[in-house]
Amino acid sequence: MNALTTHAPILIIATPLLGAFAAPLIGKLGWTVRTAFAGAIAALTGCFAGLLAATLYTGGGAPIVYVLGGRLPLPSGLAAPIRIMLEVDGLSAFMALITALVAVVAVLYSVSYWKERSGGALYDSLLFLLIAGVFGLVLTGDMFNFFVFLEITSVAACGLIGFRTWRKRSSEAAFKVMALYTLSGLFVLLAVGLLYGQYGGLNIAYLATNLGGTMVDRVALALLIAGLAMKAGAVPMHMWAPEAYGEAPAPVSMVLVANSQASLYALFRVLFTLYGQSLSAAAVGWILIVLALLTIFVGVTMALVQKDLKRLIAFGAVSQIGYMLLAVGVGFAVLATRPDFGLTAITGGIFHMINDVACIGLLFLAAGAAIRASGSRDLHSMGGLAHSLKGTTVLFAVGAFALAGVPPFNGFASKLLIYESTFQLSPVLAVIAVLASIVLLAVFVRAFQAVFLGPRLIARPEPVPWPMVASMVVLAAVVIGFGLFPGFFIDKIVTPAANALWSGQGDYIRAVMGG
Amino acid sequence: MIAETIIQVVTLLLIVLGGALAVWFKDLLSSIIALAGASLLVALEFYILQAPDVAIAEAGIGAALTMAIYVVALRRTRRKEKE
Amino acid sequence: MNGIDTGFGVWNPIAWTLLFAGALVIAWVFRVLGRSDYKRGSEQTKAFLSGNEEPEPEKLHVRGDHLYWGLVDGLAGYYRRIRAVHTGVLSDYVAWFVGVLGVVLIILALVR
């Protein structure tokens, strides 16, 4: 194993962090240098994430532990569990791949997104900070570091949401979202404190071996579920999400979706790895299922009546979070009792994560291109953009169909897994999920009709620059590729991730604690 | 020993009082001063709880610097809670 | 290799795509075999609106907020309530958060 592979986990976080702090300096050298630098950082991060995932998957899916500051190698030299470490298992690597995809696409899109008031180096800086934070969230193996990365993503995300300070609504959205993010972060910190007070450790693996399901554990779990579900945007704590996604610049909306998914990942990690069987899994699973059904239903129905294009897509994004919650909630509810379809449900939920980020990202980017070209985001005044923006039209349609679960795109593949497995637990769940998908198709037919079809309502839309088109094509390739070859991708990257949740608790603990 | 306990109890009660006043005052400047006072008392409590380094950070950052930021923000908005 | 077998159902996108392409070809064949007396740009392609002149396309265009008004109208009661919930006031958002936290706490405390 060479040095690069060994240090890949920390390099993934350090590279965008370096980009974040160097960007303002590099920015002084002019637009070309700044853009090249941002591209290089994003590409390098992507390479490291790919390297890490490849190492993990070829190594049979055993968790990789990277210890910071420890002289002795774990687990043999386990002296005290107080130590900062990154722990990468199948699911972490999968999330790192998602984040890397989003990072590369967002940086490419941002090259030509800003028109009159340039995004500048500050934008690059905040974007890389957010990306570094999301990578940290999904790779860390330590509860307190998790809180620190949560706060990094909060600050960077809200800086980006409120980045366009000259817009009235951006400031409003940024204030609200920041207050809620801070509050949820503090409640997570409170939960971390409760766990530390009982067991004297912060390491996830160490805590997982000791958790006994006492009352304090339950209070901590409630705080974690509420805080993380809010950051993921589960109904009825979703109200910030349409504001954040809708008011942020288009590429940032996509990264924010990945950020929400990172919170969702953390929720799954807490449930499956930290708590596991130590408490009543069925009750927690049903809490998730109820939240998920609310999320799916309210997200879809609210999307139907939106007048603002980005807010409409944002409500669609909220509803998709519900599908992942539903699938993993079903998996958690039947963790001990019905193994036959639980793993299928989790596989569907995990697979839907990458599908969702690709479709929603594609929609946000295409909407951003349409809004940039027409100068309007009101569905009533847009129209006829298909006459001049042909590529964007096709790409938006691909994203919309994929998100609504129309075959043969990728959304169908993952939703099929979710439908079939939730049907086994209760047919009602599957029926609601299918109905919501149909309404979602209607929502996007409406958006597509309003924005792209019809006579030219906007006289001379600006053309879409090639970097924006290229970044959308990358996402569309993911959408179609995952749709046409779902078996291959499930086999290669999704199954290790699902297994890490389903049966990986022991491996996760053993990788740190030994034995 | 008794004296220390009394100091600690009084400090804790004053912290709650400071927090309540910070919420209660209608004049935002008074509110901020109450908040800073509570922060300073929390710093004292940290010192009593054998965390001198945290106490220094809380007094310097949590009380002084935060209050400065609040005052700057207040100068750019308005001082009364209700208009 | 490319399909999914969920244990309850099978999904093979390549086969589906081929089938779909075949259906498209059949539809195209039917279209080619269609009426030969159809002429583009003649009276035949004009919309017949009880003998009235066809309005400008800008006026004919169904805009985004007119779509599905029937569905939205039918669900008016639901939409009035759910839109009233999305107040846009930060205090309400915090209240929802605290409420959910409370419910989850109670459930976890009660269920063993």
Add this chain to the structure above:
Amino acid sequence: MMHIGNLPFIVAMLLVILGLYALLFKRNLIKMVIGVSLVETGVNLFLVTLGYRAEGIAPIYTHAPTAVSQVLPTPQALTLTSIVIGLATTALLLSFAVLVYRHYGTLDVTKIKELRG
């Protein structure tokens, strides 16, 4: 020192509740930021109290006498980090509050709701 039991924990929870009260029932944005600050102070107090051991000494001596127990160092490190993070979030919140005031001309949270429905 005499044992004073759970009083610091209770005070920490009271601070959290006061902060939540401000967030829920106060209409002024600055007052709501003060509420967030109170929650944060409460959580910090909670963390430091967690690490406290009766008769312990501060964990900052390199050559501490081994017979004396030290209070736990980890919660203190956490609190230090948390205080610094709290400063950053408070500053960001306040700057957004100033921006909101500039755009809306008010700090009343019930009037800042263009994004709704």
